[in-house]
Amino acid sequence: MRITRKPLSRRTVLRGAGTAMALPFLEAMMPGAYAADIGARPKRLQVFYSPNGMTMPEYRPTGEGTAFTLPPTLEPLEPHKDAITFITGLGHPQAAAMGDAPAGHGRSCPAFLTGAHARQTEGPDIRCGTSMDQVFAAHLGDATQIPSTELSIDLPSMAGSCDINYSCAYTNGISWLTPTVPLPVEANPRAVFERLFGDGEALDEKSRLARLRKQASILDFVMEDTARLSGKLGMEDRRKLDEYLDATRAIEKRIQRAESSPPPAQAASMTQPAGIPDDFAEHVKLMIDLQILAMQADMTRVGTFMIGRELSNRTYPEIGVPDSHHMLSHHGNNPEKMRQLAKINRYHMTFFAYALQRMKETKDGEGSLFDRTLVIRGSAFGDSNEHDFLDLPVAVSGGLVQGGRHVRVEHGTTMSNLLLAGLNLLDVPVTSFGDSTGPLQELIRA
Known part of the structure; x- marks a missing residue:
């Protein structure tokens, strides 16, 4: 690693045997006059998606403007209420059948970030639209090492049909690089970690296997380079670097525990993918923390996270819901099924609250990542x-x-208007997106 006169290159990395580890965004990387200017710091986008809809009476806030209260599903967000705008009435007209088969998930999921109508097909000729997150990623160009991260809790379904006459590609993820290229999601924390802290894509295979055998930390490989850099940084940058390295080691330990923990007795006949915790809550928090770490290092500024794949049949016995999520979503107005679905919805909100809290407490100069x-x-x-x-x-x-x-x-205002307004807030100079009719003024107006 070569240290030059300030400002430090944004491409500076810590190097060790088979490893290249990105640095967090440091004051030393900015011209002195702008080091404390929050307006000069990069803007970021994070999308948090939950599948299978909602029990809307338990979700929709009461009251309007600033005089509103949170219903049961949203109560976990109470600590962040002043930092959230809830919008009622948005929809995706492009998710309508328009003469196609009466499927729902296969059209609505791909429309979520694209505002486009998905082509009805079970084959390879899928088509939808470029998603909003990828428009932002393309705008950023090569400003970061990784254009975007697409994380999930569920592994993708096999090729074929997942909804009536619709390919599984439409429900596995929400990010589309182009109208014909959906981006694959990653559910294995180990794979995410190695993508973030390898040589840009993955660790050298020999070094990776050696580290796994020793249960060694990536930080052990870059210790010498870390010490050399730390001596050249100011007090605030040294503090930030220490926080970043501590967070990296903590995540490593959590991944190692997940890999070494024996599966539960009822899963004895199953092959558990390495690195995926058996505990749902730990898995979700680990994936969120990996995204936070990637943003902290400015390795990427664009991330999407699916707490469940669309059509997910996951059960939640840990909160007293033994029935399938997707099955409960088709509750037929059965009060007990609606109650169970509402419990899942509320449970998912606790993790959204966790993501917001992690962004707020992660430093970014004088402010936080959240800012x-x-x-x-x-x-x-x-x-x-x-x-x-x-x-x-x-x-x-x-x-x-x-x-x-x-x-x-x-009612029915296209969500593309919100996505367009979001792109404008992120300084992307576009005047239309999807089926937008104009940027959603309620979002950009103070």
């Missing part, structure tokens, strides 16, 4: 029993928008 991040949380359906794609449960947060509001827009 310069646009956060979008949503689902492809409102009322899951009806596959209602015209009243979506959408919330927006982050320091780039005014929070503490419940905003109602005309």
